[in-house]
Amino acid sequence: xxxxxxxxxxxxxxxxxxxxxxxxxxxxxxxxxxxxxxxxxxxxxxxxxxxxxxxxxxxxxxxxxxxxxxxxxxxxxxxxxxxxxxxxxxxxxxxxxxxxxxxxxxxxxxxxxxxxxxxxxxxxxxxxxxxxxxxxxxxxxxxxxxxxxxxxxxxxxxxxx
Numbered sequence: 001x002x003x004x005x006x007x008x009x010x011x012x013x014x015x016x017x018x019x020x021x022x023x024x025x026x027x028x029x030x031x032x033x034x035x036x037x038x039x040x041x042x043x044x045x046x047x048x049x050x051x052x053x054x055x056x057x058x059x060x061x062x063x064x065x066x067x068x069x070x071x072x073x074x075x076x077x078x079x080x081x082x083x084x085x086x087x088x089x090x091x092x093x094x095x096x097x098x099x100x101x102x103x104x105x106x107x108x109x110x111x112x113x114x115x116x117x118x119x120x121x122x123x124x125x126x127x128x129x130x131x132x133x134x135x136x137x138x139x140x141x142x143x144x145x146x147x148x149x150x151x152x153x154x155x156x157x158x159x160x161x
Contacts, residue, residue, distance in 0.1 A: 013128035038071040039161040040079070049089040055076030060089035066101040066146075067129040068160030070146035077107040098132035102143060102158030109158070115140035122151040133161065 008105045024079070042063045049061040063069070069081035072076050079115065084105060099125045109125040125131065131143035134150060141158070144150040 001078040001099055019047045038079070038088045039100070040069055040096040041065075041073060041099055041160070042067040042069065042095065044092070044095050047091060049091050050080070051089050053080070053090040055092070057090070063091075063099055066099075066129070066132060068101045069096070081132075092124075100161045102131050102133055102141060102153070102155075104129040104131070104158050106157040109153050111143070111145075111149070111153055113151060115142070115152045119152065125153065131158070 042065055043051050045065050046066075047063050048059045049063055050057040051060045063143045067083075069079075069083055069091070071079055072082055072087065073080040074093075075090075078090045079093055079096060080090050081088050084103065103158075104125045104127055107127050109129075111120045111123045111125055112119040113122050125145070129145070131145055131153070133141055133143055135142040136155070137152075139155050141155045143148060
């Protein structure tokens with residue numbers, strides 16, 4: 001729903017010629033913003049995500065090894081993170097890793113022998129499974145389960161990198 005001020009602001013921007021300038025700036029910045037997304041994964045078996053960047057802060061969440069998170073902000077050796085559902089809190093940087101992982105978002109995901117629906121299904125993944133990313137090709141990611149089974153999944157069915 002638009003703010004009651006939206007029509008006024010819209011007329012004002014159009015009349016001043018700023019609308020085109022703002023649109024150009026937003027469109028020019030979009031690729032840079034998309035590339036600026038930084039992901040990490042959780043390193044420890046169980047890691048506390050805190051409400052504030054201190055070990056004295058309350059625990060907001062507990063995440064397991066491999067859980068992918070997106071960096072929102074850095075403060076000293078603390079990182080504010082979010083997942084596909086939204087902001088989570090702060091994690092101590094030494095408890096994160098740069099090994100890429102996906103969290104399965106769909107109810108069921110077919111893990112295939114190759115990158116395409118024409119390849120046979122080797123196993124099925126369930127919602128919230130975490131898999132390690134081994135390779136990417138087009139819209140497909142080769143991943144490995146905690147049990148060591150590898151195969152290809154459609155990237156958009158997971159969240160991470």
